Amino acid sequence: MATAHKLAPPAIDPASVPESKGVTQYPEPFRALVAGRARRVLGTALGLTHFGVNLTRLDPGAHSSARHWHALEDEFIYVLEGEVTLITDEGEQTLTPGTAAGFPAGKPNAHHLVNRGNAIATYLEIGDRRPGDEVSYPEIDLAMRWTRAFTHQDGRPY
DSSP states (O other): OOOOOOTTTOOOOOGOOOOEEOOOOOTSSSGGGGTTEEEEEHHHHOOOOOOOEEEEEEOOTBBBSSSSSEOOEEEEEEEEEEOOOEETTEEEEEEEOOOOEEOOOOOOOEEEEEEEEEEEOOEEEEEEETTOOOOEEEETTEEEESSSOOEEETTTTT
């Protein structure tokens, strides 16, 4: 990933962006779900404000998130290396390097990725940072409201 020459803005070497492993805003007891996930927040490092871009790494056994869907935000992933299992309401399928998946806003198809292999998997995740978005996590008692605050499904705060 590292470049052999120095880049100048607006270009960056993704390796120069700090990696955050296991960092999440999830409340307990859900933080352990993403303990093996590491992200380099490229969009923010590049000054992007309308959409986010993360270079994400999943260790073997790690989950990208709890299964969820967004009311207003589109999501897109593109696999760079390794294999991940995409789990949606329709079932499971294996994604390999060069494959992509998209999740349109407002379509209640809960999804996440799981690395069931023995090697690290890396992918790009892109979302549009839509103000007022709400996220539903139908398999667990968790929701994120437009305030970016997590709640129980019934609206009680964590």
